[in-house]
Structure formats: structure tokens, C-alpha cells
Amino acid sequence: AQRVTQPEKLLSVFKGAPVELKCNYSYSGSPELFWYVQYSRQRLQLLLRHISRESIKGFTADLNKGETSFHLKKPFAQEEDSAMYYCALRKGGANNLFFGTGTRLTVIP
């Protein structure tokens, strides 16, 4: 069965420091991986997806099939990055997503 693991419930970094939010998955097929973000008092929104291979708000994430990981990285954290981050997986051909339990990132000024 598929599973998405975000090992850190809470993560605090100082402004300007690098940040990495970990996401590991288990799925035998070819998954689609997503990162969603929820800022305070805002709706959950897509941050980025592995298929696009893009950088959004300075964040990047690379799908590592060997390590079954999709870690989210940013070289210099900003205060406005403080939010709840969810990693999500979609099985090939499926409609629904499987979410991790989320990591709350706090960027300390």
C-alpha cells in the first residue's frame, strides 16, 4: 500500500538559513509527488509538483526514486515561509491523493 511519511512535525530555522522538509514515500509504481502549503488563515494550496521541475518561491524538490524521497528545500528561509507543509502522492492513473501528516515550519527572525 502507498504511504507518505513526513518525519518532522515541527521544524524551526533562523531567517536566512537553509531549510529542508523531508518526505519519504512507499509505492511500488510510478507516483506523482506534490508539495502543498497552508499559510496562517489561508486555504491549502499547491506549492510545487515533481512533474514540473520548477522552483516556486525559492523552493525546489527533486524526486529521488532510489531513496523514495521528495524533500523540499530552500537555500535561504524567509519569515513568510512559516506555514504548514504537506507532501502528497498520487498513484499512476488514480484521481485521489495520499497526504503525509504535515510539517509546521517556523522561520525565526
Place this chain on the structure above:
Amino acid sequence: DVKVTQSSRYLVKRTGEKVFLECVQDMDHENMFWYRQDPGLGLRLIYFSYDVKMKEKGDIPEGYSVSREKKERFSLILESASTNQTSMYLCASSGIEAHQPQHFGDGTRLSIL
């Protein structure tokens, strides 16, 4: 821009009541979803629908049902509300094209007393 609208931001109901949560999307999306969001548990899928009158159970369907009579509207029904259904409920929609992300509503914070 995709708009997913949930009818209530906050709702307070009593144990045993029948509760309806409504969700409307304006992008002609085929897929619609209901999740509940709980601290430490992330988002868990309750039900989803891939077409009008079609539905599939998610990971935690017990105690819930859904209705999709029109393409734009997806309703979540708590048949007899219980205190353990106090939660944040999120609705989402997506198209059927490959690699489409889900778009979420603002959520309904439901309290069952």
C-alpha cells in the same frame, strides 16, 4: 482562477444531528473530494466523486455519506453527528487531465457538542 467554495467557515451542531456540508466549484472539474484535517494526522480522504452520481469511499468513510447530483456541487453528510467528528473539513476539486493538482476550499470547522 479555480474557485472552490464551502458554504460555512464555522458550524456548531449537536450530537445525533444530521449535518450537511456543501461544496461548489466553478471550473467544471470532474473530480471532487472531501477530507478531514486533524493535527498530527494530516489530511485523510473521506469520499471522492469522479462524476455526477458517482462516488468512491476514501480512507475513513464510516459515519459519512456524500451526494453529487450536479457536477459543480459535492455534499458531505454526517448521518448522526458524534463528538469524534469534530474537525476541519476540506473540499477539493480537480480535472481529469494528467498531472492536474487538486484545488481546495477554505474549509469548514465543525464542532459537535
